[in-house]
Structures are given as C-alpha cells and as structure tokens.
Amino acid sequence: MSELKAGSNLEKVLRAGHFAFTGECGPPQGANVEHLIEKGNHLKGVVDAVNVTDNQTAVVRMSSWAASLILLEHGIEPNFQMVCRDRNRLAIQSDILGAYSMGLRNMLCLSGDHQSFGNHPESKNVYDIDSMQLIHTVKTMRDEGKFLNGSDVDVAPKFFIGAASNPFAEPFDFRVYRLAKKIDAGADFVQTQCIYNMDKFREFMKRAVDMGLHEKCYILAGVTPMKSVGMALYMSKQVPGMDVPESLIKRLRGAGKGKVAEEGIKFALEQIEEFKEMEGVAGVHLMAIEWEHKVPEIAERAGVLPRPVV
C-alpha cells in the first residue's frame, strides 16, 4: 500500500476499504461555541469525519476553519470546507497553510453558493479561482510543494482533498466528465449533491465506473433525509440543481400526519442499503441539516455502527 496522502481518519477508513460514513455541521451564526460543540457531539464516534461548512448559502457564520478547530479539540475529525466566493488566491493559499498548521487534514474544495442567495446580497464576490483550480492548488501545494506562482512552500500542507459533484445538474452528459476533471485536478474523494433520483444516480455511477473513476477517487453518495413534505417541495422547487422525483413527494404525502419524517428516514435508509452494494460507491455523506441529533439513530438503523477504528 502506498503512503497515505494526509493520514486523516477519513483517508484511513477509505484506504482500509471500509464503507465510509461522513456527517455535516454548520457553524453558528454567531460565536455560540457551546451550540457548535453540542451539534458536534451528536456526530462524535458516529461518523468518520464532519464537514464544516464555509458560510453556506452565503449566510455569514463562524469561519469554517475556526469551527473545524473547535470540533477537532473535542475529538471530532473535521472536513474543512473552503469556498472560492470569499477569498482571492492569496487568502486561499494562506488559509490552506493555516488550517493545516493547526491540525486539519481533510479539505473540501467548493466554488460556494452565489452571494445573491444569502444574507449579504450587496456584497462583492471574489471568484478569483474556481473550485477546479482550488483542488489543483491544494494538490500542487501538497505534492509539489509549490504555490500557484511556482515558488516553493516551506513545509507543504498535506491535505486529503475533497470535491463536490452534482450528478443531477445539466448538461447531464457532461457531469461525469466534470467529475473526471476534478479527479485529474487532484480530488482524492468526492461527496455528491443530495441524491433523491436514484435512477439518474445509478446511470451516473455506471458511467463513472465505466470510466474507472471509482478506482482513482473515493465517491461518497450524498444523503439528506426529508423531514417534511414542505422540505421536499422546497428542495424540488427552490434549490438549484436538486432533483426530487414526484414519486418521493407522493410517498411522503402518503405517510400520513406525524409520520412524514419517519418515512423520510426510511427512504434514506433504503438508499444507504443500496449504496452499500452499488459498484463504485465508497461511502455515504449524510447531510442531516439541523437534524444532527437524529444522526446516531440513522447510523444505528443503517447498520454502519460502530465506526471502524483505523
């Protein structure tokens, strides 16, 4: 076995061939450290790493590196997210060095939700580089010890590099090629957009496997349990690039009063069962948005506990 790239828990779990299980935790809209730790504690020991979002939906929150460090201090491995919206290439590279120096080992590279969706629509975005170039920047700093300008990095930051992939956006035929491009750029693992349309995802994975992408990169399938019919309708109509089939909305509606959330969890559990067997899928990324306390129950019922110690 070749050397580990970063030596994070997530990398070790995947390298050992275990079915990975990652979670997500949004930092507070303030300095509410206690609440962050409380949310993190629901995930502790239940997932292999916790994605810490970076001003997600363009709403100001505690910085993702700071929230990542707080979780790390409490024994939770973060997957530090960084978006291109808010930083130019100087700030990006300096934050990469800072985050690594403070002990972070996983990093997910994203372009970031456009500021027009958030709570500071008057702001100016940066987008000096895009997510593809961010992935490549982290890889170049890690593997070649070079900054974007070609000068030497004095002690290279060794991150396990993550990327996102949306199998459902258009043009559909191009999606798998863009994933391939992200892998070429340097992605070690990929977490997909929330999956609801299983037929389309099966087709996407088939194409990814045909191209051998699963052998170059760990692909984690994104799962977000629906809490209500309203949430399903919102996801379907309001969230860009989200594909929620009518059949799922119908199924949730049919669950009856007070039972929709349980039906949403059941659907998520069925998905996880299928992902465990699906060729090319290396794990699940569970985004239980503001539902962190439910994650232990979902993990238990999904049969992914206890998490491997590697």
Place this chain on the structure above:
Amino acid sequence: MITGEQKPVEEIRQMIAPYKRILVLGCGSCVAECSAGGEKETAMLASALRMAARMNNEDVTIEEMTLDRQCVMQFVIQLDKVIDPYDAVLSLGCGAGVQAVAEMYPEVPIIPGLNTEFLGETKAQGEWAETCLGCGDCMLYHFGGICPLARCSKQILNGPCGGSVDGRCEVNPDIPCAWQLIIDRLDKFGGLDRLEDIYPPKDWSKKQGGGPRKIIREDQQK
C-alpha cells in the same frame, strides 16, 4: 458598446438643486444606442426636468445639447462656445464621458445623469446584455466565442457548476447558463476537446493588477 441607464429623476433633481442654469449634455455614441443618453433621451430628460421645476415654482434654466462623443477631447471641446452661461452640466454620457468633460472644465460641476452599466450587446429592441468584462486578455477562442468571465455568474473557467437547470443560471433563470452555451457551441464544431484540460487561474494583472489601465500606441502618437 458601453451601456447605461438613466438615474431616477428624483435623484437627478437632488443633485442639480443648488444650480440655476443647467446644461443637459447627451452623447451620440454608445449611450445613444442603448437609449439612455442620446439626443432623444437628452431632450426628454431636459423637458421632464423643466416641467418638474415649473411645477415646484423653481426659477431655473435647463437647456440641452448632444455631442457626438463625450469621451473624446476633439468633440468635448465644442462646449467651449456654449458652456459659459451654465453653472452646472448634467451629463448623460457614460462614466468615461462624464470624467472627460470634467477634466476639460475643472471649474464647472459635472453631474452624472446615468448609471453606467456594462460592456454588452443589443439583444433585441429594449434589451441589452453584458458579454465582455474587458479583462485585457481575451480567452474567447477557448470557450467557443462565449465568455465565462462575463456571462457565468461565478466566473467559472472550468464549468459548468452544479446549478444549471434547463440551460438557465441558478442565480436568475433569466440568465442563460454560459457553460451550457459553451458546450453546445463547441459541440457543434467538434471543439469539446478544448474542455478536457484544466483551465489555469486567470491572469488578472491584465485587468486590475497594475491599477487603472492605459493603452499607449506610439505609432499613433504625434
């Protein structure tokens, strides 16, 4: 062309309030093409301002004139013959025009009557769209003649992002997804292989790295 839109009349009235004799100055170039500051719009705005002044019993003189180009000294100099009686100029030129007039007449207050918008094209009657950033290093060859910097909301050079639906941008369904357009166009002439490589970070020094830009053509200079 450079596009612009007239500021609201109320905002303009607040800016011209201290002055008694005002010249409304149109420009016959780009802003005429986008129906914001040409001869016709200049006449209409001057008339609207005169009417508003009359209704408010304000004793002001508002007259109008349109230059062929406000951003070129040879044209601005035509004001020499007429500018003396006025104590302010309300310019309907783009930002460059306003500043060119201001530079020529340092003692006359110049008030901008337009909000200058972008470099773009006329898409249809009454519709203009941004298509160029003026980045100083044209990359249109690589992208099938469609600029992802000007036309992708996130300026992605390795798109498309995950938010394109039905060929429309996630930021606003009125915006066509630049990356859908790029892929469709490259596909038409067998150029999709241009998208195989990772496009490196843009060299922004050509746009804003050295501060305000200037073009010097020695062969054109006297």
